[in-house]
Amino acid sequence: MSLTKTERTIIVSMWAKISTQADTIGTETLERLFLSYPQTKTYFPHFDLHPGSAQLRAHGSKVVAAVGDAAKSIDNIGAALSKLSELHAYILRVDPVNFKLLSHCLLVTLAARFPADFTAEAHAAWDKFLSVVSSVLTEKYR
Amino acid sequence: MSNFTAEDKAAITSLWAKVNVEDAGGETLGRLLVVYPWTQRFFDSFGSLSSPSAIMGNPKVKAHGAKVLTSLGEAIKNLDDLKGTFGQLSELHCDKLHVDPENFRLLGNVLVTVLAIHHGKEFTPEVQASWQKMVAGVASALGSRYH
Numbered sequence: 001m002s003l004t005k006t007e008r009t010i011i012v013s014m015w016a017k018i019s020t021q022a023d024t025i026g027t028e029t030l031e032r033l034f035l036s037y038p039q040t041k042t043y044f045p046h047f048d049l050h051p052g053s054a055q056l057r058a059h060g061s062k063v064v065a066a067v068g069d070a071a072k073s074i075d076n077i078g079a080a081l082s083k084l085s086e087l088h089a090y091i092l093r094v095d096p097v098n099f100k101l102l103s104h105c106l107l108v109t110l111a112a113r114f115p116a117d118f119t120a121e122a123h124a125a126w127d128k129f130l131s132v133v134s135s136v137l138t139e140k141y142r
Numbered sequence: 143m144s145n146f147t148a149e150d151k152a153a154i155t156s157l158w159a160k161v162n163v164e165d166a167g168g169e170t171l172g173r174l175l176v177v178y179p180w181t182q183r184f185f186d187s188f189g190s191l192s193s194p195s196a197i198m199g200n201p202k203v204k205a206h207g208a209k210v211l212t213s214l215g216e217a218i219k220n221l222d223d224l225k226g227t228f229g230q231l232s233e234l235h236c237d238k239l240h241v242d243p244e245n246f247r248l249l250g251n252v253l254v255t256v257l258a259i260h261h262g263k264e265f266t267p268e269v270q271a272s273w274q275k276m277v278a279g280v281a282s283a284l285g286s287r288y289h
Binding site: 002028031032035036037051092104107108109112113115118119120121126127 | 171172175176177178194197198251255256258259260261262263265267268270271274
């Protein structure tokens with residue numbers, strides 16, 4: 001599965017808008033994840049997960065920054081996220097099912113904040129893009 | 143499986159009261175067919191599904207979407223007995239329509255996204271969590287009589 005030219009254009013142009021709110025988007029995405037899918041909290045026993053916690057904010061920023069890196073190198077996401085891919089495969093070992101859950105929560109956050117931009121076509125492009133990102137992050141699992 | 147708290151029920155029913163079932167139905171089904179094109183396999187008789195605009199403007203898609211969401215509206219009145227409410231529809235989807243229950247999960251998540259688009263800030267993480275419970279309950283109920 002690879003992104004068409006049109007899909008790449010949609011992602012890159014929306015990212016320019018999104019990047020100004022990157023930090024709060026990250027925090028909101030994680031809040032949505034932990035509330036809708038409480039089992040995902042099992043990966044963060046060492047975190048204070050209360051809304052507004054500094055750790056949540058920091059981690060949310062990290063996650064969205066990585067999505068941004070993928071968007072900025074959309075022609076070679078594998079190379080851009082290679083280190084992160086190894087981290088997830090050898091250290092974090094987050095079960096692959098969770099990437100879908102996080103992707104969904106990020107989509108919902110974007111839909112809520114950018115309703116006019118989130119057309120059916122944009123929705124499809126983002127779903128596919130996050131699916132590609134997820135594949136890259138799990139490709140070294142076994 | 144899904145036990146809805148008083149807060150869940152309040153979040154679900156109050157948001158639902160603001161939903162235009164026809165518009166939301168068409169948009170939800172349309173987006174399912176655009177974002178997950180393989181779901182078009184069930185709709186050969188619907189005419190043109192050749193582009194996002196063709197799909198979103200297709201009158202059969204809109205009509206069927208409205209039908210689906212109307213049914214969901216019935217479920218919202220019976221949150222404590224989703225299995226009972228959807229028993230017959232479950233049999234229909236298995237025996238006559240041959241729909242893989244995974245499609246119910248996909249549709250549920252598309253609905254959640256559509257609600258986020260139309261309700262923005264009001265669709266808080268807490269409200270979303272209640273709705274995720276709701277769509278998961280519906281998906282489970284619709285799959286409950288598969289054999």
